[in-house]
Amino acid sequence: MIAPVHILSGFIVGLLFGFVLQRGRFCMNSAFRDILVLKDYTLLKAVVIALIVEMIGFHAMATIGIIHLNPKPLFWGANIIGGFLFGVGMVLAGGCASGTSYRVGEGMVGSMVALLGYGAFAIVTSSGLFKPFKDFLQKSTLVKIPTDINMYAESARTNPTLATITNVNPWIWVGIITIIAIVVLAWKGRGSEEVEKPKSLYERIFKQGWGWLSTGIAVGIVGIIAFPASAAAGRNYPLGITGGWARLFKYFITGDPNLISWEVLEVVGLVVGAFIAAYIAGEAKLRAPDAKRLIQQFIGGALMGVGAVTNFGCNIGHVLSGVPQLALSSLLGGFFIVLGCWFAAYLMFMR
Amino acid sequence: MSSDIKPTATLDVRGEICPYPDVKTKKKLKSMKPGEILEVIVDYPLSVERIPRTVEKMGHELLKIVKVGESEWKLYIKVKG
Numbered sequence: 001m002i003a004p005v006h007i008l009s010g011f012i013v014g015l016l017f018g019f020v021l022q023r024g025r026f027c028m029n030s031a032f033r034d035i036l037v038l039k040d041y042t043l044l045k046a047v048v049i050a051l052i053v054e055m056i057g058f059h060a061m062a063t064i065g066i067i068h069l070n071p072k073p074l075f076w077g078a079n080i081i082g083g084f085l086f087g088v089g090m091v092l093a094g095g096c097a098s099g100t101s102y103r104v105g106e107g108m109v110g111s112m113v114a115l116l117g118y119g120a121f122a123i124v125t126s127s128g129l130f131k132p133f134k135d136f137l138q139k140s141t142l143v144k145i146p147t148d149i150n151m152y153a154e155s156a157r158t159n160p161t162l163a164t165i166t167n168v169n170p171w172i173w174v175g176i177i178t179i180i181a182i183v184v185l186a187w188k189g190r191g192s193e194e195v196e197k198p199k200s201l202y203e204r205i206f207k208q209g210w211g212w213l214s215t216g217i218a219v220g221i222v223g224i225i226a227f228p229a230s231a232a233a234g235r236n237y238p239l240g241i242t243g244g245w246a247r248l249f250k251y252f253i254t255g256d257p258n259l260i261s262w263e264v265l266e267v268v269g270l271v272v273g274a275f276i277a278a279y280i281a282g283e284a285k286l287r288a289p290d291a292k293r294l295i296q297q298f299i300g301g302a303l304m305g306v307g308a309v310t311n312f313g314c315n316i317g318h319v320l321s322g323v324p325q326l327a328l329s330s331l332l333g334g335f336f337i338v339l340g341c342w343f344a345a346y347l348m349f350m351r
Numbered sequence: 352m353s354s355d356i357k358p359t360a361t362l363d364v365r366g367e368i369c370p371y372p373d374v375k376t377k378k379k380l381k382s383m384k385p386g387e388i389l390e391v392i393v394d395y396p397l398s399v400e401r402i403p404r405t406v407e408k409m410g411h412e413l414l415k416i417v418k419v420g421e422s423e424w425k426l427y428i429k430v431k432g
Contacts, residue, residue, distance in 0.1 A: 025397040030369055038373055038405050094368035106396070106422070110368050209400050278422070283396045285422040289366045297368065349374050 006233030010262035013229055014269020017222045017239065018102055021270070022277035023205070024215025026050075027099025028315045029090040032338050033345040042212050045185060047319075049216025050223065052181050054324035057224035058238070059174050067227050070236045071159045071327030072312055077141030078134070079333040082311025083318075085303050087340020090315070091348060092300025093118070097241035097314035100301070101267060105274025109288035110297045117301030118308075119249035122242055125309035127250075134310045143328075161326040173326055206280045223320060226266070233262035238321040241267060242308040307340075356414055356427050358390035359383065365394045365423065372398035373405055376428075380411060385432020388414065394423045402426055 020026065024046060031043035061067045090096045093114035095103055100118065103111035125134050145160050163170035199208070210218070227238040244267035251259040278284035288294065308314040311333045313322060319337065322330025362379050364372040372393045379389060393399055403413045406428050414427040 025400070027369070027397070030397065033370065034401070037370060038377075038401065039408065040401060040404060042401070042404070099369070108368070108395075209396065278396075281396075282418070283422045285394065287366050287394050287422070289368055293368060293371075349370070 003233075006229075006262060007260070007265050009229040010233065010265030011269040013222065013226045013239075014266035014271075015273035015276075016225070016269075017098075017219075017266065018105055018270035018273025018275075019277045020215070020218040020222055020273075021098055021102040022105060022274040022283075023281075024210045024212075024218065026215055026219055027095055027102075028319060028337075029094070029096040029099050029341060032087075032341045033091060033349075036342050037345050037349045041188070046212040046216040046219070048181055048185065049213060050219035050320065051324050052178055053217055053220025054223040054238070054320070055174055055326070056178065057220065058227060058324050059170055061224070061227065063171075067231055068236060069161075069325045071161050071325045072318070072322055072329040072333075073138075073158045074143040074160055074327075074329040074332065075138045075141045075312070076143060076332060078137040078310050078312065079141075079329055080336050081137060082134075082307045082309070083333040083336030084307070084340035084343070086307025086311055086314060087337040087342075088344040089300045089303025089305075089307055089340075090337075091341055091344035093297050093304055094300070097304065097308065097316050098270075098320075100304075101241060101245075101270050102274035105271040105276075105284075106278040107275075107284050107286040109286060110294055113294050114297040114301035114304075115245065117298040118242075118305045119245045119301075121302040121305030122246035122309050123250055123253075123305075125306045126246060130306060137310060138312070160328045162328065162331075163326055165328065170326060206277075207282075219320070223324070226321075230262050230266075235262050237317075238324075239266070239316050240313070240321065241270075241316040242305075242314040243317070244268075246305075246309070307337075311337075356388060356390075358427060359387035361390040361392065363392045364398075365392055367393075367395065369395065369397060370401075373402055376402055376426075377405065377409070380406065380409065380428065380430060383430045385430050387430045389428045389430065391426040391428065392419075392423070393426065396422065399424045399426070402428075 031047045034040040062069050093100055095111055100111045100114050104115055124130050144158055162173045223238050240263050244263035247259045247261055248264045315337055318330040319334040323334055364375055372395050376391050410431040412429040414429055417425045419425055
């Protein structure tokens with residue numbers, strides 16, 4: 001059992017995360033899909049900023065010894081197939097793992113239905129009917145890097161990062177990626193932070209949706225706080241979503257209190273935080289689409305559950321938490337989440 | 352306030368999920384004539400911020416956004432031309 005103080009920290013980080021997600025409308029499904037369908041780059045810019053802030057924060061904390069980086073294992077087949085299924089699923093569900101979760105707090109019934117499919121099929125894949133499929137994919141395509149363990153990570157053989165595979169100090173990669181991102185944003189993103197009428201600080205925080213820069217920085221800071229807080233509770237990883245929901249659902253089924261983890265408290269806090277943010281802004285209301293759309297969202301959620309467990313991470317575990325650690329598994333898994341998203345979005349909205 | 356705007360057509364996308372409010376608005380605008388005014392009733396906060404960006408990129412004019420209730424807005428868009 002983990003100590004109550006650690007459980008509390010999961011809930012508080014979740015509250016912050018949910019509040020920030022709702023205010024910034026931070027959803028990677030929207031971010032990736034909008035590039036293609038609406039030619040809108042606003043949320044993508046928020047995602048890039050969040051990743052840069054986290055990448056610098058994680059590596060700074062690792063360098064001074066507050067945390068140990070914990071990149072996920074690379075199994076290329078599982079990352080590719082799981083990522084693609086997840087990407088298709090989130091388009092059908094109308095939200096990624098974080099988007100679906102914060103919209104539950106806003107009162108969107110369709111996202112609640114998607115979450116049921118998501119949680120159920122995460123369990124089906126992690127310990128049920130689809131477990132052999134997932135195990136086979138992960139075991140048969142696990143990549144072992146045929147080099148000696150180098151100085152930058154103990155887990156370099158099966159959990160490679162850009163830094164360990166090139167055997168350079170990770171700060172070199174952090175620097176290169178940060179510079180490229182800032183140059184591209186300064187060139188392409190100039191002048192598009194919403195020009196806001198002068199309003200009170202209260203209104204800008206609690207009533208209006210946030211601009212992409214504030215959103216990206218806020219999400220990044222929550223991710224940085226999450227890493228040591230979660231590690232102190234025995235889960236050495238930053239923000240996650242899928243594991244939290246899967247364990248919560250499994251707890252409901254089995255009643256086993258050991259399933260209540262930091263991540264479970266984080267997702268519960270997320271929904272509460274999103275509800276508080278939406279309620280203050282006058283955006284909380286129970287609302288539902290028609291029956292056909294609800295079924296579409298359930299199927300989407302189910303595909304997300306299968307995909308996330310196979311890929312060993314959703315868009316939060318891989319893209320938001322793994323990419324800033326420079327994990328190859330997360331870069332590959334994240335890339336196929338984007339491809340799956342574009343594939344489904346093209347079929348559904350562009351023909 | 353909104354009474355001085357006479358919409359030619361109304362599109363109700365309440366309850367719809369991301370990104371249907373935006374996609375349906377785009378489609379509806381394409382079927383309308385220059386100068387006509389579309390009223391969109393929407394309850395999804397992200398679309399309330401994104402629809403104005405999208406329609407202005409298409410060259411249409413956003414006349415007004417009115418918050419009519421808890422998580423419910425009316426957008427008035429004038430077709431370009």
